[in-house]
Amino acid sequence: MRIEVAGENSLIIYFGETTAPEISAQVQQASKTLTAALGDLIIDQVTSYASLLLIFDPLAIDQFKVRKIIHECLNNDNAVASENTASSTQPIVELPVYYSEESGPELNLISQNSGLSIDEIIEIHQSLSYRVYAIGFAPGFAFLGQVDERIASPRLSTPRLKVPRGAVGIADRQTAIYPDVSPGGWNLIGLCPTRMFDPGSTPHMPVTVGDEVRFKSISKDEFDALGGVIGDYQ
Amino acid sequence: MSTSSNNEHTKVNSVTSGFTVIQPGILTLLQDAGRFGKHNIGLTNGGPLDKLSFDWANRLLDNDPNACVIEASIGGLALESQINTQIAITGGDAEFTINQKPVASWQTHSVKVGDKIAFGFAKNATRHYLAVKGGFQVEAMFGSCATVVREKLGGLNGSALKAGDALPCLVNTNQNTAQYKVSVSDQPNYSGDITLRVVLGYQQNTFSHVDKARFLNSNFVISDKCDRMGFRLTGPEIKSELHTKSGGMLSEGICYGAIQVPADGQPIVLLNDRQTIGGYPKIGSVFSLDIPKLTQRLPGANIYFEAITIDEAQRQLHLAHYRYQKTQILSIK
Numbered sequence: 001m002r003i004e005v006a007g008e009n010s011l012i013i014y015f016g017e018t019t020a021p022e023i024s025a026q027v028q029q030a031s032k033t034l035t036a037a038l039g040d041l042i043i044d045q046v047t048s049y050a051s052l053l054l055i056f057d058p059l060a061i062d063q064f065k066v067r068k069i070i071h072e073c074l075n076n077d078n079a080v081a082s083e084n085t086a087s088s089t090q091p092i093v094e095l096p097v098y099y100s101e102e103s104g105p106e107l108n109l110i111s112q113n114s115g116l117s118i119d120e121i122i123e124i125h126q127s128l129s130y131r132v133y134a135i136g137f138a139p140g141f142a143f144l145g146q147v148d149e150r151i152a153s154p155r156l157s158t159p160r161l162k163v164p165r166g167a168v169g170i171a172d173r174q175t176a177i178y179p180d181v182s183p184g185g186w187n188l189i190g191l192c193p194t195r196m197f198d199p200g201s202t203p204h205m206p207v208t209v210g211d212e213v214r215f216k217s218i219s220k221d222e223f224d225a226l227g228g229v230i231g232d233y234q
Numbered sequence: 235m236s237t238s239s240n241n242e243h244t245k246v247n248s249v250t251s252g253f254t255v256i257q258p259g260i261l262t263l264l265q266d267a268g269r270f271g272k273h274n275i276g277l278t279n280g281g282p283l284d285k286l287s288f289d290w291a292n293r294l295l296d297n298d299p300n301a302c303v304i305e306a307s308i309g310g311l312a313l314e315s316q317i318n319t320q321i322a323i324t325g326g327d328a329e330f331t332i333n334q335k336p337v338a339s340w341q342t343h344s345v346k347v348g349d350k351i352a353f354g355f356a357k358n359a360t361r362h363y364l365a366v367k368g369g370f371q372v373e374a375m376f377g378s379c380a381t382v383v384r385e386k387l388g389g390l391n392g393s394a395l396k397a398g399d400a401l402p403c404l405v406n407t408n409q410n411t412a413q414y415k416v417s418v419s420d421q422p423n424y425s426g427d428i429t430l431r432v433v434l435g436y437q438q439n440t441f442s443h444v445d446k447a448r449f450l451n452s453n454f455v456i457s458d459k460c461d462r463m464g465f466r467l468t469g470p471e472i473k474s475e476l477h478t479k480s481g482g483m484l485s486e487g488i489c490y491g492a493i494q495v496p497a498d499g500q501p502i503v504l505l506n507d508r509q510t511i512g513g514y515p516k517i518g519s520v521f522s523l524d525i526p527k528l529t530q531r532l533p534g535a536n537i538y539f540e541a542i543t544i545d546e547a548q549r550q551l552h553l554a555h556y557r558y559q560k561t562q563i564l565s566i567k
Binding site for chain 1: 270274276384385386434435436484487488491509510511516518519521548552
């Protein structure tokens with residue numbers, strides 16, 4: 001564990017420098033423990049792959065006290081987290097995906113670069129379960145990892161101006177679902193009809209950081225029946 | 235809902251259509267102090283780009299400090315009042331008129347039904363705040379009515395104000411027409427070159443001593459790529475060893491004011507509508523009290539950076555908070 005200053009009222013705690021379920025589990029555990037210990041003194045926090053950004057109320061507590069609490073809380077924690085890693089306790093959230101050239105314009109590109117057939121790419125993408133490592137970029141955008149190396153693909157050199165809601169993409173070894181229409185440079189392979197961010201419902205997202213996600217291939221008919229819409233790609 | 239404070243001199247009751255937008259201006263947004271505690275679902279903060287001017291606008295009217303106000307960037311906003319109430323204007327330097335008659339900023343004004351309220355265009359200081367007695371009454375989303383257009387959240391349907399919008403307000407039955415102002419000596423000065431204090435941090439050790447010295451001793455300029463997400467600056471290239479490391483760095487949380495340096499070496503100060511996580515190296519974060527000096531200004535303004543410690547920053551925050559509490563509001567009549 002390493003603590004760095006981020007800003008006048010923010011400290012960032014690093015638990016490692018790689019994408020790994022054990023490290024992510026430590027970040028999650030630390031977030032829970034520190035939320036309980038600091039309560040309202042925390043204004044906001046960001047859990048990511050291997051770090052926890054803690055933003056505190058600078059008129060109510062100072063960095064020395066926050067650091068002291070971090071050390072007190074997390075020395076015991078690491079043991080707990082490594083016992084409790086990832087796969088053992090997390091629920092698996094299944095998300096349907098309509099994979100096709102119509103809904104996944106980069107399936108062909110990945111096929112050319114990898115030498116795999118489109119069916120193989122689809123099979124590989126849904127063969128693993130993925131951990132939610134971070135949520136950010138846009139409301140409800142969950143970074144999932146890690147995809148099989150054979151289908152890992154660098155971001156598009158020219159990002160799209162418009163990616164439709166529900167688009168499932170791959171960037172390097174990450175995969176994600178665009179919760180809403182936005183610009184984006186990920187390689188698109190399908191569409192998920194499940195709303196990933198809904199301000200009007202509770203919970204607002206079907207997943208949270210630390211969850212395990214599995215994709216399940218569905219047909220066009222099933223996609224339509226689930227309310228899926230093939231939006232604009234630009 | 236924003237709540238109005240309980241002032242014994244004031245009686246406010248039901249919500250009504252308070253103002254009609256005749257002309258929305260360049261970028262006019264309803265803002266409260268911001269949306270906090272929602273980074274876990276990817277929501278940014280929003281809120282005023284000039285927190286001090288925002289605070290004064292509400293304080294002049296004895297509003298709740300988190301009450302919803304109008305932030306008018308650059309200018310061009312025109313409103314018609316549907317009620318008799320009081321407003322307060324703070325922030326930028328656009329001419330402000332009531333029924334075509336210029337009136338002073340950094341003070342309260344009474345307006346009555348049919349009055350036309352308008353901003354001209356900023357010359358040097360671009361963010362204007364217009365507060366109304368009791369605050370604009372719009373529904374909070376995720377605990378805040380701060381408008382973040384990129385997220386389609388806050389304000390009226392997550393959008394900037396448009397012509398024809400009706401802005402709900404409390405009916406103000408206050409007959410007290412006393413006006414209040416902030417003395418000139420207590421108003422911030424937004425002219426001249428800008429020195430931003432920086433708390434060094436994050437990946438600062440991946441910038442060489444030479445690059446850090448270059449960052450702290452060079453002149454940067456606000457580029458034309460500046461918006462509520464961030465202000466991109468131009469100046470000498472600042473390099474981090476992470477720029478050439480294969481695989482770069484893992485994405486991580488970005489705090490307010492963080493200075494991100496992408497591979498082109500040109501710093502970006504990340505602001506109210508920033509994305510909450512990102513994977514570019516950061517050299518530190520601008521001290522929040524200095525952010526309005528940046529966000530008020532136009533492309534071309536000169537920027538210098540000066541390092542301060544987190545402890546000095548925290549001490550300055552306490553002093554500024556105390557001074558603000560102690561500053562007297564002046565009565566005009």
